[in-house]
Amino acid sequence: MSNDADKAKSKILIVDDEEFNRKLLKGILASTGHDVFEAVDGMKALELAKENPPDIILLDIMMPGMDGFSVCRKLKDSDKTNDIPILMITSLNEVDDYVRAVDSGADDFITKPVNATAILARIKGFLRNKQLSDKVKHINRFKNDLTRMIVHDLRGPMTGIMGYLDLSMNSDSISSKVREYLQNALSSAHDVSGLIDNLLGIEKLESGTLTLNPEPVHIPSLIQHNIDVQNANIIQSSLKVELQGPRDLICRCDQNLMNRVIQNMLVNAIKFSPENSVIKIEWESNSREFNYSVTNHGESIDPEYQAVIFNKFAQLDDRPALSRGGVGLGLAFCKMAVDAHGGSMELVSPATGFEDGVQFIAKLPLKKESAASSRASIT
Ligand SMILES: Nc1ncnc2c1ncn2[C@@H]1O[C@H](COP(=O)(O)OP(=O)(O)OP(=O)(O)O)[C@@H](O)[C@H]1O
Ligand SMILES: [Mg+2]
Incomplete structure (x- = not known):
């Protein structure tokens, strides 16, 4: 079954020190029409992923310098890259590698020698999930922005309501019963105003935008x-x-x-x-x-x-x-x-x-x- 998510162009990062392996994977992925870019070692992979986060990473384990496990851990530790699916490339029957890969945060494995059909199917599934989770994130961000705007805009009218209630309460021409009603209305208005201030305060403190x-x-x-x-x-x-x-x-x-x-x-x-x-x-x-x-x-x-x-x-x-x-x-x-x-x-x-x-x-x-x-x- 194909949908819009399948047709959208995604970014795939291949990390492998061996040129032959990179070429092989690139060749398999060529038919997908996605943007494929390469990193020859762990440091370069971290740099590229931070600069321009891909939608999926195919990560070799055995590399000189920083190995695939360390790269994976670093990517999963960073807020900027922790939601990128990582498929680790392992040798068949390397059970220890599977365990270490899971411990370092890998989302799935591709076993060598690679099978083109299996890789493409797996990548398709991960990209579809990634696009869905990106959509949910986008909607959540939009919802939060909207809520913040609405809550913020309530502040002005609430200040006006409290001001006028205060003025009315101090008028000589009202009965004690009306004054009591106004006092109750003012008290409720203070409750609402307190809630608005709590919401905005928490949002600012959580997002780190409060100085x-x-x-x-x-x-x-x-x-x-x-x-x-x-x-x-x-x-x-x-x-x-x-x-x-x-x-x-x-x-x-x-x-x-x-x-x-x-x-x-x-x-x-x-x-x-x-x-x-x-x-x-x-x-x-x-x-x-x-x-x-x-x-x-x-x-x-x-x-x-x-x-x-x-x-x-x-x-x-x-x-x-x-x-x-x-x-x-x-x-x-x-x-x-x-x-x-x-x-x-x-x-x-x-x-x-x-x-x-x-x-x-x-x-x-x-x-x-x-x-x-x-x-x-x-x-
Ligand atoms: N002084 C207190 N005595 C007894 N229980 C308390 C007291 N302060 C807080 N609580 C309990 O802790 C809960 C949380 O308090 P909190 O101030 O966060 O929320 P709230 O007062 O219910 O609502 P809001 O502060 O958002 O108007 C309260 O609902 C209540 O169950
Ligand atoms: Mg309270």
């Missing part, structure tokens, strides 16, 4: 700002927030990222706290690191979940968060943002100093010079 912008950040102000934003939710659940830490603490970090870490940890604590309970926010720094922790009452998190809780979309079933929205990106964002600073996120459950609940801790290392100024006072 850290470390600057001296007055931590207590950042914490207070987030408490103010969440005030309606705190009141709604009759929660008490206790603060403990030096009022003059300045930490050198990326303000935007740290703000989002503080926000996510606080929002979670509010979401998962039972009504009329206490949330404790603590911060401190020593000569080596800055610690920020949020502790809340509620259910503890089973040890089996502790390893996955910082993964994307990880949510523990049967928790009230599911009814309060959220998709399980908050802690993943926190971990990536803190990791980007060279720090770590920790979960303590049951919470330290509480008989139940959880404590999340963000730990950021302090550089020697910034540690000295980390307690400088703010005027």
